Amino acid sequence: MKDFNFAFLDEGSKRAIRRALLKAVAIPGYQVPFGSRELPIGRGWGTGGIQVTLAIIGDGDVLKVMDQGSDDSVNAISIRNFVMACTGVRTTTDSEAATLIQSRHRIPEIPMRNDQILVLQVPLPEPLRMTEELESVTKKMHAEMDYAIMWLALYENIVRVGEIELGADYPVMVEGRYIMAPSPIPRFDNPKLHMSETLCLFGAGREKKIYALPPYTDVRSLCFEDHPFRVEDMSGRVCHLCGARDVYMDEFFDSASGDRLFQCSDSGYCEKRRRAASHE
């Protein structure tokens, strides 16, 4: 990759992305449009997150890339290799050792610190899209804080099926002002965003939007007084590898025995626990 600039993009592009990031940090939860660049990785495969990472990464950073919790998923490997090849930074699977974590659809189990940055890949940044298809309209709804249709959609959902159907990417209210898509993290991870010590940056490459949650931002998952927000029920699930409980689990079936098994979704966390156990 020596034919290319440090962090692939030309300096002008990186600066433009950093400007969008600064604006995003200044207005938590607001989607800042930016001139999204094409990358050697597919649009829809994390190019928003990658552009954010490329724009802010420096020589001294230690990078962790995870996809659905796993460091070893095909796409996590691909993104990590790409960033490594064009920056030469060190990488890790240990969330505590990383200065910069790029993630698709998960927040690490071990709480992140103030000296770390979390970059989340976002497929669909507009939380109101499920109720309104036009961007020009949703933009106005945000500007006017006109969220009635969203509340109505959630209410109707409860009336129809007794539950809010939204699985992951469960919308949140930021600082009582903007409804924001937290990216398709499970609801289990939503509470981690509230008053987080860590700067969270969200990049949507295909949709050309960047948004952010600065540290200690008030982030509440949408709910009703008589219908509280509920995370996924992980009770009674134990990781078959490390014995962890109360973390988000992947579910699978043992092809030999046909049993239903659980395993930590955060592979770095699981690995760390197993390493610690073997040292004891």
Place this chain on the structure above:
Amino acid sequence: MGYVAVKGGREAVEASIMLLEKYRTDGDCDVELEAIERRMSLLVDRVMSEAGFYAPRYAALALKQSQGAADEAVFLLRAYRSTLSRAYRSLPLDGAGMVINRRISAAFKDIPGGQFLGATYDYTHRLLNFGLAQETPLEIASIREKWKACQTQAEPGPPIFAGRVSQELKDEGLIAMEERDDEPNDITQRPITFPAPRSSRLQTLARADTGFISALAYAGIRGFGPTHPTVGELRTGALEVLIPHPLLEGETLCAGEILVTEVESIFPEETAETKRQEEDDPLLALGAGQGDKADVSGNSLGLGIGYGMVLGRNDNKAIAMSILDYFLESGEGILSNQEFVLLHGDCLEMNGFVSHLKLPHYVTFQSKLDRVRGARRDGCNEGL
């Protein structure tokens, strides 16, 4: 425990890439860039147009690397372009200043400057030519000889320039003239916003996937759009790209030439203007007699223009673009919905998002399962 929850498998990925390389190099003949660039130039043109990047040799390289997959080649060019800094902004190009090598009009038999068929498959019979399977150098040489003989017989005239067909209609007042000199927005630098200015719309359409905009334009003229156009003019030729001289004020530099296809489609449309109709229409003049001409109300007919310009030789994409340009400006229904038409035709975006469905969705699916199981456990709607 025999089973480990799916890991990506670095080795599997490496092997997959190796297999890809093996496929790319199958057979005994190398694909030379020269051959792709010169003998598959319509494919090269399509790739450059959808990439929004005029570089025939790089497009040929991308096609070689992508085993001829146009969308992959577009992807490669776009990604490469992201690494280049934008040094200059060209001056506006005027299609009327084109050195023409093809120019036709479906509106008039005789057009000032004349029609030139140029190179087109339109009048060939699409019979598979088995002779090409074993084309010999001798046969190729004979084609060149014929071409050369043809050239020397004809007058070696000067380069062909011609004004636009639509100019006469504009002069006649049939086409509403709208001159706008707003600074165009570059959607690759500042994302498109809605309602989108015309410059953003045209740039988006010019870079769009050929199949996508052809299909939309087809839907439009088949019945989902307001009207059926006439191709006023279709022209292909070379345009010089001029940039302001970096040192000498007022001077320009030629950065190079690009081959483009330009189309103006003409649509009949209702206009509020009535004056000209009164003057020209003897029946109306009779009926109105000496009465107050301003009272002749109601809409009249006029002509509207849709504009298309794409990189390279690509008649259909340019025509489709001109149709959608018009529908977006003045149509009704789905094809005038800017967000629908302009947000879904980018080759990279559509293919990227569709293909991302192949990525694991274990976490999000688990979250969905939790909701479904929860709803079933609690019983639908009970207690409400």
